Each structure stands twice: as C-alpha cells, then as structure tokens.
Amino acid sequence: EVQLVESGGDLVQPGGSLRLSCEDSGFTFSSYWMTWVRQAPGKGLEWVANINQDGGEKNYVDSVKGRFTISRDNAKNSLYLQMNSLREEDTAVYYCAKGQQMGRWGQGTLVTVSS
Amino acid sequence: QTVVTQEPSFSVSPGGTVTLTCGLTSGSVSTSHYPSWYQQTPGQAPRTLIYSTNTRSSGVPDRFSGSILGNKAALTITGAQADDESDYYCVLYVGRGFWVFGGGTKLTVL
Numbered sequence: 001e002v003q004l005v006e007s008g009g010d011l012v013q014p015g016g017s018l019r020l021s022c023e024d025s026g027f028t029f030s031s032y033w034m035t036w037v038r039q040a041p042g043k044g045l046e047w048v049a050n051i052n053q054d055g056g057e058k059n060y061v062d063s064v065k066g067r068f069t070i071s072r073d074n075a076k077n078s079l080y081l082q083m084n085s086l087r088e089e090d091t092a093v094y095y096c097a098k099g100q101q102m103g104r105w106g107q108g109t110l111v112t113v114s115s
Numbered sequence: 116q117t118v119v120t121q122e123p124s125f126s127v128s129p130g131g132t133v134t135l136t137c138g139l140t141s142g143s144v145s146t147s148h149y150p151s152w153y154q155q156t157p158g159q160a161p162r163t164l165i166y167s168t169n170t171r172s173s174g175v176p177d178r179f180s181g182s183i184l185g186n187k188a189a190l191t192i193t194g195a196q197a198d199d200e201s202d203y204y205c206v207l208y209v210g211r212g213f214w215v216f217g218g219g220t221k222l223t224v225l
Binding site: 035037044045046047050057059061095100101102103104105106107108 | 149151153155160161162163166167172202204206208211212213214215216217218219
C-alpha cells in the first residue's frame with residue numbers, strides 16, 4: 001500500500017525557516033501531482049500548495065505565496081515544502097497528499113511557530 | 116475570494132441516511148469542480164472517501180456515495196454506523212490549479 005511519510009516539523013520562532021519532507025514508498029510518485037494541506041489546531045483543512053509531475057507548475061494559496069516553496073525530487077520519491085518568514089498563524093499539522101484530488105494522505109507533521 | 120460552504124454540524128440515527136452538502140457562496144457546484152470528500156476522526160489524518168464527484172476511493176464501502184444535488188455537491192451516507200461519527204470535508208477545484216476546502220461538517224451518530 002502506498003505510504004506517505006512526512007518529516008521536518010518542529011518548533012520555530014516567528015521569522016524563522018523550516019523545510020518539510022514527504023517520502024512516498026510507492027512506485028508511481030513521478031506520475032502524480034503532489035499537494036500540501038495544513039490544519040491549524042482545532043480548525044479545518046486548508047489547501048496550501050501543489051506541484052505537477054515534473055515540477056514545472058506550482059500553485060500556492062495566497063497566504064503563503066512568496067514565503068513557501070514547493071518542490072520535488074522524483075529520483076528520491078520525495079516532496080518538499082520550504083517555509084520561510086514563518087508566522088504564528090502558520091502553526092499547523094502539515095499533510096502531504098498524492099494527486100491534485102488528494103487521494104492518499106500522510107500522517108502529518110506538526111509545525112509550531114512561537115516565541 | 117472563493118468560499119466553500121458546508122453545514123457546521125449534522126446528526127443522524129444509527130441505520131439512518133444523511134446527506135451532507137458542499138456549496139459555493141457565489142455560483143453552483145458542478146462536476147467541473149471535481150468535488151472530493153474526506154473523513155477525519157480526531158488525531159488522525161484525513162481519509163479520502165469520494166473524488167471526482169462520485170468515484171469511491173479504494174476500500175470505501177458503497178454506503179458512501181457522492182453526487183450533485185441541485186447547485187451543490189453532496190455526500191450521502193446510507194445505513195449510518197457509530198464509527199461514521201467524524202468530521203467530513205469537501206474540496207472543490209476553483210481553476211488555475213487552485214483548490215479550496217469547505218469548513219467541514221461534524222457528524223454525530225446518535
């Protein structure tokens with residue numbers, strides 16, 4: 001079964017940076033769009049960003065545009081989210097999901113932005 | 116600013132049928148929005164139930180079904196069970212690669 005495993009979540013101060021990773025144990029990573037979704041404590045899901053199969057198309061929710069960068073390495077079956085200029089409102093569990101329609105999800109990694 | 120609407124809460128009796136909806140504050144939902152539905156229990160990652168309006172994800176029982184009802188997407192649960200008590204989220208494709216989640220519906224089975 002396809003497994004997505006996120007890592008990299010941590011406690012970081014406002015203005016700091018963090019890089020999240022998501023490794024796909026399946027065999028078809030390079031065939032799929034990939035997506036990052038986040039969930040603030042006690043809140044709903046928020047679509048954050050996605051990237052197409054070869055990394056040539058990337059889309060971001062307005063609140064992270066210019067601060068976050070999504071990327072992928074198909075040779076390593078891995079998806080990344082570089083997060084800069086972090087704000088307290090970025091505190092959330094970050095999930096990676098397979099496909100534009102988010103057919104499979106990882107277990108999530110917690111990012112806490114606090115001084 | 117596209118806003119996707121869902122009922123904040125809903126309740127259903129065990130064995131009953133419930134329909135949750137997913138709409139837009141401006142305009143109608145169609146198959147071109149590729150509505151998808153997710154189930155989430157506290158502390159767990161979301162689980163995909165339905166994608167592309169009415170396609171069940173692998174392993175999802177057929178008592179979960181998706182459709183377009185009027186101007187909204189809909190998730191119908193037939194023969195509700197206790198472990199269906201969860202949060203349910205829809206997401207819509209709003210164009211140019213962007214997707215927007217609804218606020219979620221908390222379903223109680225009692």
